[in-house]
Amino acid sequence: DPGLHALATRKGRYFGIAMDNPALSDQTYLSYAKNTKEFGVVTVGNSLKWDATEPSRNSFSYDRADAIVKFAEANGQAVRGHTLVWHSQLPSWVSNGNFNAAELTRIIESHVTNVMTKFKGRLFHWDVVNEVVDDGGNKLRDSVFSRTLGEEFIAIAFRAARKADPACKLYINDYNIDGLDAKSTFTYDLVKRLLAKGVPIDGVGVQAHLISGSVPGSIQENWARFASLGVDVAITELDIRIPLPVTDAKLQQQKKDYNAVTKACASIPRCVGITIWDFPDHYSWIPSVFPQEGAALPWDSNYKKKPAYYGIQEAL
Ligand code: XIL
Structure with a gap:
C-alpha cells in the first residue's frame, strides 16, 4: 500500500489523524502514527481545548498540547488546532461566570489571542469555533457565548484569530x-451571513462522526454547497461506527461508507483533506460515548488494516 496521505497528496489533499496525550507513551502506536506515508497531518485531540489551555482565568498551560505538536513536527507532519471556542470541555469559570457582553468579549479575545500566539506559525488550521449550531437546525446552540453575545461571538473569535496568526486557515x-438538512442549511446560511459581514472564515470543518449503513446520500451535494460559498471544506473528525458485535458483513458495509465519504471529498476541488478521529479502534472515543457501538476506525485494535482502509484507498 502506498499510504493514504501519499495518495491524497497526489491530488493536493492531505490525510491525517487526531491523537491524544495518552498515546505518547505507547511506542507501538507511535511507530504507526509517525508514518507520513499514511498520515501527513495531526490534530491535537483534547489538549488545545479551553479546559486544558486556560483552566483558570489568565493562567495558561500548554505543555500537553506542545508534546503532541512537537511529536508531529519531529515527523514533518502538519498540525490542526482544535478548538478555541466551544461550549464543551469549557472551564466553569467561563460557563458560570455571569459576565456581561463586554467582559465576555474580552475573555474570548484574550483566550484566542493567547493560545494562537503561543503556537503561531506552527499550526496550519484552527477550528476557531466548534458546534455552534443547535441540533434542531433553526438556531444557534444555547451556550454562555450565544446567550451573552448572540451570533457576534463567532465574529469576535474569528477576528481575534486572524489577528493572532494571519497565515493560519480558520475553520x-x-x-x-453531512447531508442536506435543517442543520447543514442553517450552517450554510450562517457562514454566508458572516462572510458577508467580512468575518474571516476560511473553511467549514465537517466532523463526520457517522453511523455505518446510515451515511446520508447527499454528502457530496451538501459539502459542495459549503464550498460554493468560496471557502475550503475539511473532513475533520471522521469515524464510522458499527453497531456491535462486528461481523464481516458489517465491515464490508463500513468499507462502502468510508469509500463514499472519501469519494465525496475527492470530487470537491475545495475539499482539502480528511482527518480520522484517531486510527486504531482501541483508541477511539466512540465506545465510551455510544454504548453498543464501536469499531469505527480503519485500523483494528491490533493495527491491522480493516476493509475500511481499502475503502478509503480506492477512493483517493
Ligand atoms: C472527544 C475526545 O476524543 C474525547 O477524548 C473527549 O473525552 C471528548 O471529546 N467532537 C469534537 C471533539 O469536536 O473534540 C470530540 O473529542 C469528539 C466530538
Whole structure:
C-alpha cells in the first residue's frame, strides 16, 4: 500500500489523524502514527481545548498540547488546532461566570489571542469555533457565548484569530452537517451571513462522526454547497461506527461508507483533506460515548488494516 496521505497528496489533499496525550507513551502506536506515508497531518485531540489551555482565568498551560505538536513536527507532519471556542470541555469559570457582553468579549479575545500566539506559525488550521449550531437546525446552540453575545461571538473569535496568526486557515467546525438538512442549511446560511459581514472564515470543518449503513446520500451535494460559498471544506473528525458485535458483513458495509465519504471529498476541488478521529479502534472515543457501538476506525485494535482502509484507498 502506498499510504493514504501519499495518495491524497497526489491530488493536493492531505490525510491525517487526531491523537491524544495518552498515546505518547505507547511506542507501538507511535511507530504507526509517525508514518507520513499514511498520515501527513495531526490534530491535537483534547489538549488545545479551553479546559486544558486556560483552566483558570489568565493562567495558561500548554505543555500537553506542545508534546503532541512537537511529536508531529519531529515527523514533518502538519498540525490542526482544535478548538478555541466551544461550549464543551469549557472551564466553569467561563460557563458560570455571569459576565456581561463586554467582559465576555474580552475573555474570548484574550483566550484566542493567547493560545494562537503561543503556537503561531506552527499550526496550519484552527477550528476557531466548534458546534455552534443547535441540533434542531433553526438556531444557534444555547451556550454562555450565544446567550451573552448572540451570533457576534463567532465574529469576535474569528477576528481575534486572524489577528493572532494571519497565515493560519480558520475553520468553523460542527457535527451532523453531512447531508442536506435543517442543520447543514442553517450552517450554510450562517457562514454566508458572516462572510458577508467580512468575518474571516476560511473553511467549514465537517466532523463526520457517522453511523455505518446510515451515511446520508447527499454528502457530496451538501459539502459542495459549503464550498460554493468560496471557502475550503475539511473532513475533520471522521469515524464510522458499527453497531456491535462486528461481523464481516458489517465491515464490508463500513468499507462502502468510508469509500463514499472519501469519494465525496475527492470530487470537491475545495475539499482539502480528511482527518480520522484517531486510527486504531482501541483508541477511539466512540465506545465510551455510544454504548453498543464501536469499531469505527480503519485500523483494528491490533493495527491491522480493516476493509475500511481499502475503502478509503480506492477512493483517493
Ligand atoms: C472527544 C475526545 O476524543 C474525547 O477524548 C473527549 O473525552 C471528548 O471529546 N467532537 C469534537 C471533539 O469536536 O473534540 C470530540 O473529542 C469528539 C466530538
